[in-house]
Amino acid sequence: MSRIETLVNGVLDGDRRALARLITRIENRAPDAPAALAALFPHTGRAYIVGITGAPGTGKSTVVNALARTLRAQDRTVGIVAVDPTSPFSGGAVLGDRIRMTDLAGDRGVFIRSMANRGSLGGLAAATGDVVRALDAAGFDVVLIETVGAGQSEVDIARTAYTTIVVDAPGLGDDVQAIKAGILEIADILVVNKADRPGAENTVRALRATLELGHRLRSAGHHGPLLDQDDAPPEPALDLWDVPILKTVATERSGLDELAGAIERHRAYLSESGLYEERARQRVQAELATRLREELLARLLDERSPAAVAGVIERILARQLDPGSAVRELLNGT
Ligand SMILES: Nc1nc2c(ncn2[C@@H]2O[C@H](COP(=O)(O)OP(=O)(O)OP(=O)(O)O)[C@@H](O)[C@H]2O)c(=O)[nH]1
Ligand SMILES: [Mg+2]
Numbered sequence: 001m002s003r004i005e006t007l008v009n010g011v012l013d014g015d016r017r018a019l020a021r022l023i024t025r026i027e028n029r030a031p032d033a034p035a036a037l038a039a040l041f042p043h044t045g046r047a048y049i050v051g052i053t054g055a056p057g058t059g060k061s062t063v064v065n066a067l068a069r070t071l072r073a074q075d076r077t078v079g080i081v082a083v084d085p086t087s088p089f090s091g092g093a094v095l096g097d098r099i100r101m102t103d104l105a106g107d108r109g110v111f112i113r114s115m116a117n118r119g120s121l122g123g124l125a126a127a128t129g130d131v132v133r134a135l136d137a138a139g140f141d142v143v144l145i146e147t148v149g150a151g152q153s154e155v156d157i158a159r160t161a162y163t164t165i166v167v168d169a170p171g172l173g174d175d176v177q178a179i180k181a182g183i184l185e186i187a188d189i190l191v192v193n194k195a196d197r198p199g200a201e202n203t204v205r206a207l208r209a210t211l212e213l214g215h216r217l218r219s220a221g222h223h224g225p226l227l228d229q230d231d232a233p234p235e236p237a238l239d240l241w242d243v244p245i246l247k248t249v250a251t252e253r254s255g256l257d258e259l260a261g262a263i264e265r266h267r268a269y270l271s272e273s274g275l276y277e278e279r280a281r282q283r284v285q286a287e288l289a290t291r292l293r294e295e296l297l298a299r300l301l302d303e304r305s306p307a308a309v310a311g312v313i314e315r316i317l318a319r320q321l322d323p324g325s326a327v328r329e330l331l332n333g334t
Helices: 003-010 014-028 033-043 061-075 096-104 120-135 152-156 174-183 200-213 256-273 275-303 306-317 323-332
Strands: 048-054 078-083 112-114 142-148 163-168 189-192 245-247
Touching: 003 014, 003 033, 003 048, 003 120, 014 033, 014 061, 014 112, 014 120, 033 112, 048 061, 048 174, 061 078, 061 096, 061 142, 061 163, 061 256, 078 120, 112 120, 120 142, 120 152, 120 200, 120 275, 163 174, 163 256, 174 200, 189 200, 189 256, 200 245, 245 256, 256 275
Parallel strands: 048 142, 048 163, 078 112, 078 142, 163 189, 189 245
Antiparallel strands: none
């Protein structure tokens, strides 16, 4: 058996060390990672994927931790991917009250992995998608993805989930308001965490007002197809899901049963409405578009010398060449 077959079989057999090794190979873009992912792919599609995003410090990691424990109590296995450099899961910040995040450590039904937010953002999204698939193939019932909803790519990662939870909290600074505005629209479930703090009720009211203001017949295109496709369903199902606003105190694990219940209801809603399949198709379209863009760009830059690219940039700056013509020139290799 080849090394890669051993690794793949290990992952499928639930060997945690093999899974950790594979994920490292995915992150490092090791040459044998694509073959392993291809072999695992037929074993994916069973995990339910939940994204948790929100402004920095709202308690996402604490919510993820508490939600994982709630799901474990329901006898479901949980894979966690934290796309977050400051995450306590990254191991760098296991200090003070963050120490409690590690209390899932001894449980074999939980696997936690953090992804460093470095390198190309598109690359991070692709790598995160692959890591989620590895966890799926390894048999985890639920995969939770935590991202800080601060940048577009992180928001994009969160929305690759079937159910996206946006976490808010009372008493955040003004700078955080802008971050919030951008991510509210991707929420399937809104959580006001730190409900033990003053102002929680105001946060709930403000969120409700925002939801009502933007009360939209959210078309199923909410996850945004990136590749136009002629044979796409002509009539997208209307998204009539009523976004619930739930209060939690994640540090005390309060409100978590309700959150787990809301995820279940959203899951049922997606499959009954037909949106589940529609979104699955949109996710594939979006992922293909992203990967194609990356791959084509990588190939092109592989073929052109850095000097040629630098030369083109100089000529654009000197107004000798317009950017559109520059692209055609680079593509044609002239
Ligand atoms: N009072 C209170 N504090 C909480 C609650 N949940 C989390 N915290 C605290 O809020 C702080 C931030 O929690 P995290 O879970 O690290 O927040 P986060 O959103 O993951 O943070 P980043 O990943 O850095 O964006 C920690 O000190 C938590 O203990 C809560 O329900 N109530
Ligand atoms: Mg965090």
